[in-house]
Amino acid sequence: MEAIVSWSFRLGTYLVILCAGYIFMNIAVNGSKAVFTTEAPFINIEFLTQKPQTLHVFEPKEVDTELKSNKAKVVALEAKHRNLGSGETTMADEIEQQIEALKERSKALDIQRKEGRLMYGDKEYRTLTEEPSSEQYVYNNYAYSGGGIGPAIVGTCLLVAGSIAIALTLGILCAIFLSEYSTSGRTLQLIRLSILNLSGVPSIVFGLFGFGMFVLFLDWGVSMLAGWFTLAIMALPVIIAASEESMRAIPKGFREGSLALGASKWTTIRTNVLPYAMPGILTSSIMGVARVAGETAPIMFTAAFALRDQLPWQGLEKPTDFFFQGVMALPYHIYVVSSKIPQNEYTRNMQYGAAFVFLIIVGFFALSSIILRIKIRKKYKW
């Protein structure tokens, strides 16, 4: 009995790890096809720096037609195979052979198609003097599938940096008040409870709030500033709770010792509470913002553009415009490329590549917060 119980816990844990591992491996394997190359410098710089482009594909018409008819034939034969009686084994074998032959042929055709096709990004496509003739080629285009995700990476980094700054400032102010200055009572409990509840609010609600508050009411438009504040507000509950916790964990003796030496309250907090609480505050804040940075919902109405030609620092009329422009962001970009365009061999690179790069960025944030914590912990110990 004991063994069954322990094994069921064990299996549950393994299952979770296995699923997570499969998903991550899948993204990593498929994504690295887009991000890495076989030749030096082994990283697909174009993919990381260029803006997304529409991919224009011309496939040889003959091959395409034959492929399609092959496919139809296979489907027909398979249907026929299913309708055969149990006695007609020779007939069944014959059909199987035909299907086999057709599939072989399809494979060969597929290679031929890949060799014969023409692919253009937007820029090249526009410079074409003459479109490949529609008699020889079948034309298809796939939005976002060419080029790279440069602006989305830049936009995500800007969004994260700005929201960390805002969330940290506001969060630490709140935490200092709650842990050091507030008098305990019903009001304080109410404030704590509301902050706690705020962390359970769905992200789309924050998105709508940001849209209503910053984009419409304050009239900032779809802008980086609105995105910063929306993300910051979303990360705040976590940051406030964690910061307050870190500050409460500082022994009372430090405060009393400092006050007894004639330090004012603020001096005491500044010199003897905040420095020792900082490791906890920083790590939890970066963790909180890293989590929020992965959210699509809060930025899709407030800050994110599906496609933007310019990088944020290009084409500004005046410096303040920097804050009032929309940006591309990786989570939103992933949402767009995975839901708005078909999934096939032409789009897969972009889909997996973007997800993979995003995974790396978020992982980098989490890792840096852990390293930061270890480093500062070593510095301050008591």
Added chain:
Amino acid sequence: MSTSTSSTIAGSGTGTPIIKIRNFDFAYGDSQALFDINMDINEKEVTAFIGPSGCGKSTFLRCFNRMNDLIDIARIKNGEVKISDVNIYNKDVDVIELRKHVGMVFQKSNPFPKSIYDNIAYGLRIQGVKKKSSLDEVVEKCLRSAALWDEVKDRLNESALGMSGGQQQRLCIARALAVRPKILLMDEPCSALDPIATAKVEELIHELKQDYTIVIVTHSMQQAARVSDRTAFFYLGKLIEYDKTDNIFMNPRDPQTEAYISGRFG
């Protein structure tokens, strides 16, 4: 031994009183912790507060530098505490100035997680003293006063948390001395120390008596007998008896005092 006139104001006699407490009532919320306390504490003497746990002696001590301000529900119901003839609970009294004059050493040694040097210099730095030479001077003087200099002079820049418990407590005393207080409050400074470290701190108290007025709360009656000139016995928030230490221990007037020092309760 005090005469009958000191039934309201205990502790008169030789010496100049520096702290005068009159009709002092103190409460945490609705529960009163101190009842109508009157006493004078003499300058450059060691005054010990003894009594069973929860009798209010620490609370009383923390009234002298207004550490109780930190507790939301703490309040003075009545009476006054005068230090150098100023009522420290007056509205215009600067708590920060007060605390510079009335230093405090806590039950649990609480060195800051900084270097030994920075610990001592802290009190001066927050006052804006930046000059290295004057800081150096004060650090050495305070460490010498706390009989710690020879032990730590080679590792001033190491963390104070690497010191032994007794050293940490003496460091806290040295740190309190750095802001040049007149009065030093000690809240059970030896409760976490072994006998040898305790002996060192007691020796230190003896020496500091030359320059400072010391008020010490202690659980150990032997310690009170060893270090103090005067002893006050508290019980259930009331000052039961306050007199020269010899009198308290040899010849207590109050039966409760006698019962406590002879170990029958508390």
